[in-house]
Structure formats: structure tokens, C-alpha cells
Amino acid sequence: MAEFTMELNEDQRGVRDWIHGFAAEVMRPAAAEWDEREEFPWPVVQEAARIGLYSLDFYAQQFFDPTGLGIPMAMEELFWGDAGLGLAITGTGLAAIGVLTNGTEEQIGTWLPQMYGDADDVKIAAFCSSEPDAGSDVSAMRTRAVYDEAKDEWVLNGTKTWATNGGIANVHVVVAVVDPELGARGHASFIVPPGTPGLSQGQKFKKHGIRASHTAEVVLDGVRLPGHCLLGGKDKLDERLARARERVRAGGARTHNAAMATFEASRPTVGAQAVGIARAAYEVALDYAQTRVQFGRPVIDNQGVAFQLADMRTRIDAARLLVWRASWMATAGKPFTSAEGSMSKLFAGETAKAVTAQAMQILGGNGYTRDYPVERMHRDAAIYTIFEGTSEIQRLVIARTISDVPIR
Numbered sequence: 101m102a103e104f105t106m107e108l109n110e111d112q113r114g115v116r117d118w119i120h121g122f123a124a125e126v127m128r129p130a131a132a133e134w135d136e137r138e139e140f141p142w143p144v145v146q147e148a149a150r151i152g153l154y155s156l157d158f159y160a161q162q163f164f165d166p167t168g169l170g171i172p173m174a175m176e177e178l179f180w181g182d183a184g185l186g187l188a189i190t191g192t193g194l195a196a197i198g199v200l201t202n203g204t205e206e207q208i209g210t211w212l213p214q215m216y217g218d219a220d221d222v223k224i225a226a227f228c229s230s231e232p233d234a235g236s237d238v239s240a241m242r243t244r245a246v247y248d249e250a251k252d253e254w255v256l257n258g259t260k261t262w263a264t265n266g267g268i269a270n271v272h273v274v275v276a277v278v279d280p281e282l283g284a285r286g287h288a289s290f291i292v293p294p295g296t297p298g299l300s301q302g303q304k305f306k307k308h309g310i311r312a313s314h315t316a317e318v319v320l321d322g323v324r325l326p327g328h329c330l331l332g333g334k335d336k337l338d339e340r341l342a343r344a345r346e347r348v349r350a351g352g353a354r355t356h357n358a359a360m361a362t363f364e365a366s367r368p369t370v371g372a373q374a375v376g377i378a379r380a381a382y383e384v385a386l387d388y389a390q391t392r393v394q395f396g397r398p399v400i401d402n403q404g405v406a407f408q409l410a411d412m413r414t415r416i417d418a419a420r421l422l423v424w425r426a427s428w429m430a431t432a433g434k435p436f437t438s439a440e441g442s443m444s445k446l447f448a449g450e451t452a453k454a455v456t457a458q459a460m461q462i463l464g465g466n467g468y469t470r471d472y473p474v475e476r477m478h479r480d481a482a483i484y485t486i487f488e489g490t491s492e493i494q495r496l497v498i499a500r501t502i503s504d505v506p507i508r
């Protein structure tokens with residue numbers, strides 16, 4: 101197990117600089133166009149695949165980096181480039197993590213390559229958990245999976261919403277209720293293979309920010325899946341459900357602790373994306389404040405502006421430290437005794453929102469226009485207090501963890 105370090109090693113610095121080059125030369129020049137078009141940016145993702153940045157190999161390498169810093173470092177650089185394009189490139193990762201954490205070795209070997217495709221035939225994947233009536237409250241999920249024993253098939257019915265890459269993905273990972281009596285413990289995840297009848301895209305959402313990322317409803321109408329599409333397999337599910345029934349009988353919680361642990365481990369990844377956006381906006385503002393002259397001097401000569409920049413930089417560095425700590429803890433297998441994963445996502449998300457707003461202010465009228473990138477960064481940053489658990493839900497998790505009180 102690697103000790104916690106704040107210094108990237110030579111390999112990591114090389115990877116960071118390589119991603120930075122892609123972010124600066126490919127993503128930045130394309131960002132405004134794809135934001136306006138509000139379409140999935142296939143050419144950018146294809147270019148990332150061509151150089152090996154959008155590939156299973158690349159993510160596996162970073163994921164298994166023993167220092168835990170590979171993924172947050174990669175995320176920060178990509179999202180420094182642009183958040184909408186960054187999500188288009190990394191959105192498949194959500195579904196990939198779903199398979200990695202719940203799937204058998206055979207399922208991982210079969211489905212992960214189909215989620216990414218290859219440089220000549222790029223594919224994407226979607227993770228579908230949220231529903232119109234089950235956002236923060238995952239236990240309210242209604243999409244039902246019923247086992248047809250005679251055929252060894254699962255039949256899925258329901259509507260998923262807010263799915264990143266939903267409907268345009270090659271592979272969908274869908275969370276569904278297999279035992280409604282058990283709340284979130286009665287859920288299971290399924291692979292929906294390419295071209296499965298009954299899965300269709302509902303409405304595609306028009307969004308405030310991250311507009312190059314595709315977000316849509318996914319409708320499941322009598323979707324029949326072979327038994328092997330249940331992640332983890334039937335025996336493991338039956339064992340898990342039996343344990344959950346026992347706990348519920350004994351008066352235990354209906355929340356799923358294993359799922360909570362997975363969220364804690366993945367939240368710093370999202371936090372790192374927010375750090376990237378904040379850093380990008382801060383850099384634009386720092387540069388602008390030094391060159392924009394009013395009252396005969398650069399606006400940074402005013403403490404009112406300079407102190408804002410000092411606060412912005414301090415918050416960004418603090419956010420990165422929280423993200424790196426939680427990422428290292430996840431890799432080192434340390435227990436999140438104070439919900440450090442949620443802390444990192446909460447602080448980084450709020451930082452991105454605040455810092456991008458300050459950057460707009462420092463750019464004055466220009467900051468409010470689409471001629472400068474900070475208004476897009478501010479729109480993009482706003483999602484970081486909403487998805488992957490809202491800021492309120494992160495606070496709830498942290499408060500419950502530090503107090504052991506079932507705060508509502």
C-alpha cells in the first residue's frame with residue numbers, strides 16, 4: 101500500500117502533461133462549438149480514442165495506480181480543458197465502475213471492452229439509476245426486474261431519467277428492483293446489451309451547462325435479458341437478498357452499506373472534475389485581472405480583486421487536497437470513518453460553483469458574454485452541487501457518519 105504523497109511521480113507527471121496537451125489543443129478550441137451545438141461530440145471522443153486517452157487500457161492503468169492519484173490527476177486536466185467534452189469522454193466510466201464493482205470476472209471481461217469499443221469503432225456506455233420519483237431517494241426506485249425461471253431470463257420495465265449517454269450508448273447498465281420489500285437492499289444491476297428490444301431513449305434534456313454531454317430518459321418496456329446479464333450472477337444475488345431479509349427481520353436498515361462504500365470511493369473522482377473547472381476559471385480571471393486596466397492601473401492592484409483571487413486559489417488547493425486524500429484512502433482501502441469521499445465532493449463542487457462565479461465577476465461585462473469561457477465554466481460548474489449526490493445529500497452522509505445519528 102502506497103503512503104499518501106502530494107507529489108506526482110515522473111510517470112504521472114508525463115501522463116498529466118500528455119492529457120494537458122490534449123485538453124489545451126483539442127478540447128479548448130472545440131468547447132464553445134459543442135456547447136452551442138448541444139450534441140454528443142463524437143469527433144472529440146474519437147480523437148481521444150485515437151491517441152489512447154478514451155480507452156479501457158488508459159482508465160484501467162489510472163484506476164489501478166497504487167498512489168490513488170492517477171484518476172483525480174487525469175480528471176482535473178480533462179475538465180480544465182472543458183467540462184462538457186470531459187464528461188463526454190469520461191461518462192462511460194460510470195457504467196464501467198458499475199460492472200467493475202458488481203460484475204463477475206467473466207462479465208468484466210465481456211462487457212468493459214464493448215463499452216469503450218476501439219479507436220476505429222468508438223462506443224460509449226450509460227449508467228441508469230435515477231428515476232423521475234427516485235433521485236436523492238434511491239430507495240423509491242420503481243423499475244422492476246422479474247425473473248422468468250423457465251427461460252432463465254429477467255424482464256425489466258420502468259423509466260430511468262437523467263442518464264448520461266442514455267439511449268445513445270452501446271451498453272446500458274440498469275439498476276432495478278428485484279425485491280420491493282427490501283428498499284435499496286432489494287436492488288440489482290443488469291447489463292442491457294447493444295440492440296436489445298424494448299430499450300429506447302425518451303426525451304433528451306436541454307441543459308444549463310455541460311451541454312456537450314448527452315443526458316436523456318431511458319425507457320425499458322418489457323426488456324428481456326438472459327440470466328447472465330445480472331451483474332454478479334443469480335447465486336450471489338440470492339445470498340445477498342437472504343442476508344438482507346434477515347437484517348430487515350431483525351430491524352436493520354434498508355439502506356445498502358456496500359453501495360454507500362462504493363459511492364464514497366467514487367465521489368473524489370467527481371470532485372476532481374470540479375477542481376479542474378475551478379482551476380480553469382481561476383486562471384482566466386488571474387490573467388484578466390493583470391491585464392485589464394481601469395483607473396490607470398490593472399484591476400488586480402485593488403485589494404478587492406486581488407483578495408478574491410487569493411481566496412479562489414486557496415479554495416481550489418484545499419479542494420484538491422480533500423480529493424487526493426479521499427482518492428488515496430479509496431485505493432489504500434482505508435475506511436471512510438468521516439465520509440471523506442463525500443467531504444471531497446461537497447467541497448470541490450461548492451468551490452467550482454463559487455470560484456467560477458467570482459471569475460465572471462472579475463471579468464466584468466466580458467465575463468457575462470460567450471466571447472470569454474468563464475460564463476460556460478460557471479454553467480458547467482453548477483451541476484457539481486447536483487449530480488452524483490447533491491450537496492445536501494453529501495452533508496447528510498457526512499453528518500450521519502460523524503455523529504452516528506440517523507439525521508433526516
Ligand SMILES: Cc1cc2nc3c(=O)[nH]c(=O)nc-3n(C[C@H](O)[C@H](O)[C@H](O)COP(=O)(O)OP(=O)(O)OC[C@H]3O[C@@H](n4cnc5c(N)ncnc54)[C@H](O)[C@@H]3O)c2cc1C
Nearest residue numbers: 227228229230235236262263264315486487488489490492
Ligand atoms: C446532467 C445530469 C446528469 C446525470 N447523470 C446521471 C447518470 O448518468 N445516471 C444516473 O443514474 N443519474 C444521473 N443524474 C441524476 C442525478 O444524480 C440526480 O439529479 C441527483 O441525484 C438529484 O436527484 P433529483 O434531481 O431527483 O433531486 P431531488 O432528489 O428531487 O432533490 C431536490 C432537492 O431536495 C434536496 N433534498 C432531497 N432530499 C433531501 C434530504 N433528505 N435532505 C436535504 N435535502 C434534500 C436535494 O438536495 C435537492 O436540492 C444526472 C443528473 C443530471 C442533472
